[in-house]
Amino acid sequence: MLSAFSIFMLGxxxxxxxxxxxxxxxxxGIPGIREWSAASVIGIAAYVLYAYGRALPPxxxxxxxxxxxxxxxxxxxxxxxxxxxxxxxxxxxxxxxxSHTIAIALFHYRFDSxxxxxxxxxxxxxxVCLAIALAVLQSRRSWRSRYPYVxxxxxxxxxxxxxxxxxxxxxxNSGEISxxxxxxxxxxxxxSAGTTVIPVLILGGVMMAHDRMMAKAEHxxxxxxxxxxxxxxxxxxFAEREVQRAQRAGRKLSLLVFDVxxxxxxxxxxxxAAGDRVLADIGGRAAAxxxxxxxxxxxxxxxxxxxxxxxxxxxxxxxxxxxxxxLHRAEAHGNEKAxxxxxMAYSVSIGVATLEASESLAELMHRADAALYEAKAAGxxxxxxxPQIKEACA
Numbered sequence: 001m002l003s004a005f006s007i008f009m010l011g012x013x014x015x016x017x018x019x020x021x022x023x024x025x026x027x028x029g030i031p032g033i034r035e036w037s038a039a040s041v042i043g044i045a046a047y048v049l050y051a052y053g054r055a056l057p058p059x060x061x062x063x064x065x066x067x068x069x070x071x072x073x074x075x076x077x078x079x080x081x082x083x084x085x086x087x088x089x090x091x092x093x094x095x096x097x098x099s100h101t102i103a104i105a106l107f108h109y110r111f112d113s114x115x116x117x118x119x120x121x122x123x124x125x126x127x128v129c130l131a132i133a134l135a136v137l138q139s140r141r142s143w144r145s146r147y148p149y150v151x152x153x154x155x156x157x158x159x160x161x162x163x164x165x166x167x168x169x170x171x172x173n174s175g176e177i178s179x180x181x182x183x184x185x186x187x188x189x190x191x192s193a194g195t196t197v198i199p200v201l202i203l204g205g206v207m208m209a210h211d212r213m214m215a216k217a218e219h220x221x222x223x224x225x226x227x228x229x230x231x232x233x234x235x236x237x238f239a240e241r242e243v244q245r246a247q248r249a250g251r252k253l254s255l256l257v258f259d260v261x262x263x264x265x266x267x268x269x270x271x272x273a274a275g276d277r278v279l280a281d282i283g284g285r286a287a288a289x290x291x292x293x294x295x296x297x298x299x300x301x302x303x304x305x306x307x308x309x310x311x312x313x314x315x316x317x318x319x320x321x322x323x324x325x326x327l328h329r330a331e332a333h334g335n336e337k338a339x340x341x342x343x344m345a346y347s348v349s350i351g352v353a354t355l356e357a358s359e360s361l362a363e364l365m366h367r368a369d370a371a372l373y374e375a376k377a378a379g380x381x382x383x384x385x386x387p388q389i390k391e392a393c394a
Contacts, residue, residue, distance in 0.1 A: 004191050008051035012197025015043040018202040035079030036202045042072040043198040062108045066121055067101045076201050077248040080132050080152075083208060084139035100124045115170045122170075125197070126163030132156040132201065136208075145213045152204030159197050162349050166190050166329040206386040226276055227283025235297030236361070239307050243361045244294070246309070254316030256306040256323065258350040261380040263302040270344055275302075277342045287328045292317070305368075311387065313354045320350045320383045328381060350360035353386035 019040035025033050037244035043047040049056065049065035056065075060176045074097060075152060078088045100120060107116040136149050143149050169190075180205055214248045222234035230238070239255075260266070267275040279302065286304065295307040306323070351371030353364055369384035378384065 003363075004188065005051045005189050007188070007195055008047045011199075012047040012051070013201075014196060014199040015040045015047065015305070018206060019044075019201050021206055022202070023204070024274065025209060028209070028213060029086070029325070030083070030212060031211065032079035032081075032083030032205060035082060036073050036205050039072045039075035039079065040202060041200060042068060042075060046072050047195060050056045058083075058108070061377050062117065063101060063104050066104045066117065067097070070097055070100050072124050072198055076198060076205075079130050079202075079205055080135050083205065084135050091184070096124060104260035105222060105231035118170050119167045120137055120143075122157075122166045124164040126160045126167075129156040129160040129163070129197075133160065135142055144211050148204065148211050152201065152208060155204055155320055158184070162190075162193060179306050205274055227279050227304075227343060228287065229283050229296050229304065230295055230297035232297065232299045235295055235299060235305060235307070238295045239361050240309060242309055243355060243359075243364065247358070252310055252315075253355040253364075254311040254319075255310040255355070255364050255368045256308065256316065256350055257299075257303070257351050257353075257365070257372050257374055258305075258320075258323070258327075258348045259300070259303040259372065261347045261349055261376075263346075266344060266346060274342060274344065278302075278344075278346050281329070281342050282327055282348070286323060289323050289326050294319075305365075311354075313352075316352045317385055319382065320352045324348060324350055324381065348355040348382045349380045350382060351375055 021036060022033055022037040026037065046065060046069035049060060049068060053061040053065060074093045078093070080088075081088045104117055104118040107113045107120065131186065133153045136153040136156070138147065157250070169214055222231055223229070224231050239324050241319075242253060245251070260282070263275065263278070265280060283306065286306070290306055291308075295305075297305050297307075299305045306319070308319060311319065324347075327346075329342065329347070330345050349372060351368045351374070353368035353371060355364055367386035371384040375382050375384040
């Protein structure tokens with residue numbers, strides 16, 4: 001059977017693994033990584049102090065070891081709080097750490113009691129784990145996938161419950177356990193479980209960070225970096241599914257296609273940076289007009305599309321006109337020219353088409369494009385609805 005010394009040294013080694021993983025994520029900019037890295041280093045120090053407790057001066061074996069372990073737990077909590085976008089309660093943590101250390105000293109020098117020192121540590125660490133679980137669960141609206149968050153919250157809750165059980169067991173068997181390194185069955189069980197807490201909680205944090213990185217990568221692949229609109233590839237994937245669903249269920253679906261009037265002239269006159277500002281401005285203004293269920297995408301240089309599920313001809317024309325009005329910008333004045341707002345006037349022309357029975361996405365796009373060309377020919381800054389196929393052939 002492993003001794004308590006061996007278990008603590010294994011715990012120190014367990015902390016090295018997440019530290020190596022976290023070191024590769026430091027440049028990711030994800031909040032919490034630095035705090036978890038610090039917790040790994042501090043956890044290693046705490047486990048080494050615990051392991052060599054009998055060979056160290058009493059102050060290092062009791063006050064220092066327990067305080068360092070408490071700081072490691074506080075750092076883990078700080079990392080999770082930062083990761084989920086919540087403020088770290090530094091003052092509350094500081095008060096808790098100070099109270100913890102004072103209690104350890106009190107139950108060492110004034111009332112020498114290993115059980116009461118253990119209960120003090122368990123109460124502090126249990127409270128930290130409960131706070132971690134609450135922070136993770138309260139962020140559930142931002143979860144991309146459930147597993148890493150549920151795993152981390154569940155581990156934290158189980159550990160908090162374990163600390164409560166430890167308090168009850170040690171208080172009931174106070175006459176049988178007198179040292180952390182004592183090879184008693186209960187001691188070895190709780191020491192073995194306790195040395196995995198920091199690395200396992202940090203592992204949960206790494207899983208959550210990986211999930212966030214995957215979400216960022218997916219967002220970058222599916223979104224246009226300049227306008228924030230869906231990319232062409234993502235748009236056509238969405239559009240194919242929506243067209244098939246509308247055809248199966250007999251639902252309405254409309255498509256808007258628009259581009260910036262005289263965009264080449266804008267680039268030639270004001271420069272490509274100004275043209276980019278126009279496109280970015282369109283992205284922000286259009287996003288405020290379309291519904292949450294609509295798909296707004298940049299499908300070309302200055303060409304955009306908006307797919308409108310559950311929208312018939314009348315609804316499509318209404319949205320198109322609102323969009324045209326929102327994107328009709330008069331020339332800016334004053335210090336706007338030096339900012340991010342385009343200094344020049346611009347407008348858009350919009351073609352609208354409504355899905356017909358048995359029509360494909362390519363055919364719908366073709367009719368919307370034809371309506372856009374008509375809007376250009378009609379003088380620009382206008383909306384043209386593509387007639388039905390039957391009407392066009394008449």
